[in-house]
Amino acid sequence: MNSTIKLIPQEILSNFEQKIIKFSQSITTGTKPGSVKYLLYGPETSRQSISIKMGKIIGEELPKLLISNSEFQLQECGILKLQNCNIKKDFDLIWVDEVNKVVYYRESKGNMELDTEKLPATIDKVIQLEKELVEKYPHYTVNAGILNWSIYEREDADGGLTQIKKCEEKSIKIDHFKDFLQLLNFYWPKDEFTSYFRKLGGIIG
Numbered sequence: 001m002n003s004t005i006k007l008i009p010q011e012i013l014s015n016f017e018q019k020i021i022k023f024s025q026s027i028t029t030g031t032k033p034g035s036v037k038y039l040l041y042g043p044e045t046s047r048q049s050i051s052i053k054m055g056k057i058i059g060e061e062l063p064k065l066l067i068s069n070s071e072f073q074l075q076e077c078g079i080l081k082l083q084n085c086n087i088k089k090d091f092d093l094i095w096v097d098e099v100n101k102v103v104y105y106r107e108s109k110g111n112m113e114l115d116t117e118k119l120p121a122t123i124d125k126v127i128q129l130e131k132e133l134v135e136k137y138p139h140y141t142v143n144a145g146i147l148n149w150s151i152y153e154r155e156d157a158d159g160g161l162t163q164i165k166k167c168e169e170k171s172i173k174i175d176h177f178k179d180f181l182q183l184l185n186f187y188w189p190k191d192e193f194t195s196y197f198r199k200l201g202g203i204i205g
Contacts, residue, residue, distance in 0.1 A: 005187050006187065007187055008066065008187070012069055016061075019061070023054075024203050030043045059109070060092055060093065062149075066186065070184040071185065072095045074094070074095050075094040075096055076094070077092060078091065079091075084132075084135070089128070091105065092106060093106040093147065096137075102141045102143055103133055105130060105133055106145055107122060107126050107129075107146045108147050108149060111150065113160040114163050119163050126146060127170070144172070145173030145175055146172060147176075147177075151176040151177065153176050156176075
């Protein structure tokens with residue numbers, strides 16, 4: 001990996017911020033009769049719905065934007081057919097370091113506090129898709145794991161540590177946002193990372 005570390009270009013962050021502004025203007029999902037929130041507060045914007053939508057935007061679209069503006073090559077992501085069977089799987093993030101012949105795959109998770117069903121399913125998925133990429137890229141080393149993007153670094157984690165430990169016991173890497181940036185040779189100071197997402201939260205409301 002190239003040792004030259006650079007700050008994330010402000011243009012990338014500004015462009016992504018504009019995307020969030022447009023997203024905030026299109027929010028129409030509200031609480032509905034039949035929910036406790038509606039009973040207590042009446043119709044209001046559903047924060048749960050916003051969080052789900054934002055999870056995909058921040059957890060996949062921002063990383064793809066960063067990869068596309070790095071020295072590495074973003075690969076086709078999304079729902080792809082596996083080579084050795086008739087099923088399709090959702091590859092969140094795949095990129096290639098052509099210089100060192102490394103393929104990176106990350107399953108994107110905003111929250112690692114996965115329940116007893118989701119955790120084993122996530123572990124199995126990462127292992128399965130890693131095997132798929134090993135066959136698809138026979139002349140590359142495959143580096144597979146999970147990107148827990150809502151945490152800047154491990155020291156910030158207050159929950160999900162048990163699940164993280166179980167993943168690492170299965171030799172599945174867990175990256176947080178700082179780790180992901182380092183893989184791309186980018187640097188984003190922690191205070192700027194935090195203030196940026198607080199700003200996005202203020203835009204969404």
